[in-house]
Amino acid sequence: MRGRSDVLEPAILGLLHQTPMHGYELRKRLNVVLGSFRALSYGSLYPCLRSLVEQGWIIGSDSPSAPPHALSGKRARIVYELTADGKEKFQEILSSSGPATWEDENFDVRFAFFAQTDTETRLRILEGRRSRLTERLETIRQSFARTRERMDEYTLELQRHGLEQVEREVRWLDGLIDNERGNDRARTPGTGRPAVVDTPHADDGAHTVPADTTEKERG
Numbered sequence: 401m402r403g404r405s406d407v408l409e410p411a412i413l414g415l416l417h418q419t420p421m422h423g424y425e426l427r428k429r430l431n432v433v434l435g436s437f438r439a440l441s442y443g444s445l446y447p448c449l450r451s452l453v454e455q456g457w458i459i460g461s462d463s464p465s466a467p468p469h470a471l472s473g474k475r476a477r478i479v480y481e482l483t484a485d486g487k488e489k490f491q492e493i494l495s496s497s498g499p500a501t502w503e504d505e506n507f508d509v510r511f512a513f514f515a516q517t518d519t520e521t522r523l524r525i526l527e528g529r530r531s532r533l534t535e536r537l538e539t540i541r542q543s544f545a546r547t548r549e550r551m552d553e554y555t556l557e558l559q560r561h562g563l564e565q566v567e568r569e570v571r572w573l574d575g576l577i578d579n580e581r582g583n584d585r586a587r588t589p590g591t592g593r594p595a596v597v598d599t600p601h602a603d604d605g606a607h608t609v610p611a612d613t614t615e616k617e618r619g
Contacts, residue, residue: 407505408440408448413457413482413490414513420481422463423449449480457486497524502532523580530573537566 408430415421415429427445452458460478482490494517501510507529514522540563548556 422477502528
């Protein structure tokens, strides 16, 4: 349970740092903008929101408008926004770059807010992620070499597919790291992001920048 909160909390703080939102809109943004949360339910979202309120990082206030899916006469929805402590907490999250930020779901969330992260921190996270995946790649290769003769053709193909996924993401990370290390001309002015990066497709199992990220979200 805590593992999901560790991913949800920074994602919520990051989205509310951009603009206040009610729960319905926030859930929709989490599901669309952050691919890791396609299956996010209200049962996961609202306990996390309550926890953030209790910690003093966000505050909720009634909005006069009803949510678009509500029937006439339903009570006003609550709009959530960051407190001063919440803004400070989000900046603390943006400056962190330890091993937890390299893991699969955590990396997705941190990458979604890279435009607001300084270059040095971005580099540490990207290099840490590459190091972690390089270790994983070696483990998969060794396992593949040891067991391939005992595998049927479908299991063998599945192993090969997993190997190619990790290899593809390592190449993607190499390109991002090269851009961060000094190819300023390859960046879109004012966004801090590479102007052109060969990002893997989501259905390859690799990480992508959300396609519907707005200019406001990038800034």
